[in-house]
Amino acid sequence: QVHLVESGGGLVQPGGSLTVSCAVSGFTFNAYAMHWVRQAPGKGLEWVAVISYDGTSENYAGSLKGRFTISRDNSNNVLYLRMTSLGSDDTATYFCARHMKGYGRALDYWGQGTLVVVSS
Amino acid sequence: DIQMTQSPSYLSASIGDRVTITCQASQDVMKYLNWYQHKPGEAPKLLIYGASNLQTGVPSRFSGTGSGTDFTFTIDSLQTEDIATYYCQQYDRLPNTFGQGTKLDI
Numbered sequence: 505q506v507h508l509v510e511s512g513g514g515l516v517q518p519g520g521s522l523t524v525s526c527a528v529s530g531f532t533f534n535a536y537a538m539h540w541v542r543q544a545p546g547k548g549l550e551w552v553a554v555i556s557y558d559g560t561s562e563n564y565a566g567s568l569k570g571r572f573t574i575s576r577d578n579s580n581n582v583l584y585l586r587m588t589s590l591g592s593d594d595t596a597t598y599f600c601a602r603h604m605k606g607y608g609r610a611l612d613y614w615g616q617g618t619l620v621v622v623s624s
Numbered sequence: 625d626i627q628m629t630q631s632p633s634y635l636s637a638s639i640g641d642r643v644t645i646t647c648q649a650s651q652d653v654m655k656y657l658n659w660y661q662h663k664p665g666e667a668p669k670l671l672i673y674g675a676s677n678l679q680t681g682v683p684s685r686f687s688g689t690g691s692g693t694d695f696t697f698t699i700d701s702l703q704t705e706d707i708a709t710y711y712c713q714q715y716d717r718l719p720n721t722f723g724q725g726t727k728l729d730i
Contacts, residue, residue, distance in 0.1 A: 508667070541668075549660075549668065549711055549722040565719045566625070599668065607673055609715035610658045614667040 506530040506613045508600050513618030520590050524618050526583040526600030534558070534578040537603035539611055540585045542596040550596075553585065554603065590622045626651050626714050630723030637728065643699040645726045647712035652692050656716040659688055659697045662725075663708045671710075672697065704730065 512524040526538070540552040553564045553574040562574050573586040583600050597619050601611035627650040637643050647657065659672040670679045672688035675695060685700040699706055707730055712723040 548725040549662070549713075551720050551722065554718070563718050601668075604670070604673065607677070609656050609720075610670055610673040610713075611660075611668075612670050612673075612679065614669070616665070616667045 506602070508602065508613060508615035510598060510600055510615045510618035513598065513620045515621045515623060516590055517624055518591055518622055520622075521586070521588040522590065522620060523584055523586045524598050524620065526585075526615055528581050528583065528600075528602075531602070533576075533581040536605065538574075538576065538583045539601045539603060540572075540574060540583075541599045541601055541611070541614075543599070543617070544593070544596040547596075552598070555583070587620070590620075592622050594620065595622045596620060625719055626653060626717065626721050628712055628714055628721050628723040630710075630712055630726050632726060633724060634727050635729070637702050637730065639702055639704060639730065641702045643702050643706075643728065645697045645710055645712075647690075647695040647697070647723050649693045649695075649714050649716075651716075653714040653716035655691050656714060657688075657690065657695045658713045658715060659686075660711045660713065661706075661708045662711065668711070702728075702730075 507529045509527050516522045539554045555574045559576050575584045597617035599617045601614040604610040604612040629648045655675040657675045660668045662668040676688045709725045709727045
């Protein structure tokens with residue numbers, strides 16, 4: 505059974521940094537690209553970043569490039585998102601999601617998210 | 625970036641109703657259009673991929689049509705468990721982008 509569990513969210517001060525994690529199980533992690541998607545309170549879904557199955561390729565939402573870094577540890581089945589220079593606009597629930605194989609242009613399994621609050 | 629416009633933003637319906645949501649892309653996305661269901665506190669769920677393909681395990685009362693810039697998502701015979709927010713997403717090109725969501729209520 506596919507399982508994705510985010511962790512590491514919490515309260516962080518403006519200008520600060522935080523890394524959130526996504527532990528996966530139930531599938532061959534190193535065979536799948538992975539995504540981060542976020543949802544600000546009361547708002548819709550916003551795609552954040554994607555990383556290739558082997559970690560050699562990354563792509564980011566334009567507004568986040570340079571501040572956010574997606575990475576993965578295929579030995580331990582964990583996906584990461586490093587966030588720096590955080591502002592109140594970054595307050596959101598952060599979801600990890602698996603890139604669908606075959607069709608390849610959808611996110612077929614998601615976690616329940618971890619909440620990041622940027623506030624002083 | 626490709627803009628996705630969903631309508632309506634809010635929809636109130638009754639059990640057993642047929643419900644339709646539309647999604648319009650600012651550019652041609654061919655058939656690279658997906659629909660997701662999201663309930664508060666839960667993981668979003670992929671329902672439809674490639675505009676009209678039902679994801680494995682999803683009830684057949686859910687369906688999708690369209691191509692290019694105009695897409696439709698339908699729930700035949702609305703059930704209580706369908707109360708959620710629904711999002712379209714284009715994945716023709718990065719950054720993939722979501723519609724603003726349609727909150728469905730009874």
